[in-house]
Amino acid sequence: xxxxxxxxxxxxxxxxxAEAMLQAxxxxxSVGRGGHAGARAAGDLVGDCRGxxxxxxxxxDDQRISLFPSxxxxxxxxxxxLLGKAEGxxxxxxxxxxxxxxxRPAVRIGGEDRVRFLPSDDDGRVMTEKLEEIDASxxxxxxxxxxxxxxxxxxxxxxxxxxxxxxGIPFIVDGxxxxxxxxxxxxxxxxxxxxxMAGHKHLGGPPGIGPCWMAPGYEPEPLWIGxxxxxxxxxxxxxxxxxxxxxxxxxxxxxxGLAKALEFFEDHAVSDRFSAGHxxxxxxxxxxxxxxxxxxxxxxxxxxxxxxxxxHLPGKAPEEVAAQLDARLGVRCRSGLQCAPLAxxxxxxxxxxxxxxxxxxxETGADVIDPVCRALAELAS
Ligand SMILES: Cc1ncc(COP(=O)(O)O)c(C=O)c1O
Numbered sequence: 317x318x319x320x321x322x323x324x325x326x327x328x329x330x331x332x333x334a335e336a337m338l339q340a341x342x343x344x345x346s347v348g349r350g351g352h353a354g355a356r357a358a359g360d361l362v363g364d365c366r367g368x369x370x371x372x373x374x375x376x377d378d379q380r381i382s383l384f385p386s387x388x389x390x391x392x393x394x395x396x397x398l399l400g401k402a403e404g405x406x407x408x409x410x411x412x413x414x415x416x417x418x419x420r421p422a423v424r425i426g427g428e429d430r431v432r433f434l435p436s437d438d439d440g441r442v443m444t445e446k447l448e449e450i451d452a453s454x455x456x457x458x459x460x461x462x463x464x465x466x467x468x469x470x471x472x473x474x475x476x477x478x479x480x481x482x483x484g485i486p487f488i489v490d491g492x493x494x495x496x497x498x499x500x501x502x503x504x505x506x507x508x509x510x511x512x513m514a515g516h517k518h519l520g521g522p523p524g525i526g527p528c529w530m531a532p533g534y535e536p537e538p539l540w541i542g543x544x545x546x547x548x549x550x551x552x553x554x555x556x557x558x559x560x561x562x563x564x565x566x567x568x569x570x571x572x573g574l575a576k577a578l579e580f581f582e583d584h585a586v587s588d589r590f591s592a593g594h595x596x597x598x599x600x601x602x603x604x605x606x607x608x609x610x611x612x613x614x615x616x617x618x619x620x621x622x623x624x625x626x627x628h629l630p631g632k633a634p635e636e637v638a639a640q641l642d643a644r645l646g647v648r649c650r651s652g653l654q655c656a657p658l659a660x661x662x663x664x665x666x667x668x669x670x671x672x673x674x675x676x677x678x679e680t681g682a683d684v685i686d687p688v689c690r691a692l693a694e695l696a697s
Contacts, residue, residue: 348545374501481507609696
């Protein structure tokens with residue numbers, strides 16, 4: 317098996333994750349439900365996870381981090397809240413490469429007319445010099461991904477955030493493809509109101525946890541409410557803090573697994589991971605670019621990216637190429653639209669049914685590049 321689908325989910329998970337999850341199933345109690353030893357042990361696991369996330373993100377207060385069941389649910393919550401404030405001729409702005417986790421809730425709640433796109437170059441990167449052309453008084457909020465799940469490009473968060481801050485616009489970043497892989501501090505990004513993450517991608521944890529950092533004072537409406545063990549006599553959840561967004565019995569095995577996965581960062585710097593990932597990408601790109609009949613859409617400039625490479629083989633269906641690579645070499649990679657039709661529309665690969673996505677991880681040896689490229693060359697011809 318050659319696993320080239322790290323942008324979808326981590327494999328293998330960081331060391332010890334499965335064992336930590338099993339141990340959490342043995343905890344006799346639930347977070348915030350009672351003061352007995354089991355409930356306290358569960359609370360300690362949650363506290364450990366939040367504290368490690370705060371360290372990783374450069375967050376001053378770990379109580380600003382909520383553990384949603386997925387980054388999709390965190391984004392839905394934030395987008396529903398922003399669009400709930402829509403009136404008159406106001407719009408939600410987003411990047412042109414956004415994932416369906418952003419585009420779909422925005423269109424469902426606000427309708428296509430409420431959605432506008434940030435001025436972007438051919439690669440989909442926001443052209444910050446053109447932001448001033450937007451009438452900021454009509455912007456409800458900006459939602460932008462940190463790294464693309466289709467091409468690996470990074471967005472200029474600091475510049476976009478500074479513009480948002482200048483105009484009092486809430487700035488929300490989808491960090492699903494970046495958290496744990498791209499160096500970033502929530503405390504250093506101007507204007508940032510929320511940063512959403514996927515615990516099962518580059519954080520190396522299990523599925524089922526989507527941490528979200530929110531700026532002090534930023535208190536969107538929760539999408540769902542219910543029991544959380546806090547102020548139970550009241551008909552509402554707290555005005556602030558993680559309890560606002562964590563109603564319902566938390567996924568303790570998932571949280572314990574993520575906490576364990578985050579121990580990895582005690583002796584692995586995110587900056588080193590990013591440099592290694594970029595260098596790895598360059599090696600793949602060099603090899604892939606030399607194959608006749610294989611194109612890399614949107615591969616322009618030398619700015620660092622994550623190791624996510626889209627491939628287009630003119631005249632070949634991406635699904636068929638992926639199936640052939642699997643049959644011949646056991647390659648596991650994603651084909652199609654990767655839940656990002658907007659990105660493919662922008663890159664011009666929507667009509668072709670998307671791309672084949674090569675997403676190596678740090679465990680992927682350089683020795684697999686040659687066999688994969690040889691197989692691609694045969695398939696392309
Ligand atoms: C850029 C981006 N945003 C959001 C998501 C949604 O993450 P999840 O499916 O873990 O909720 C993904 C998942 O692939 C993604 O790549």
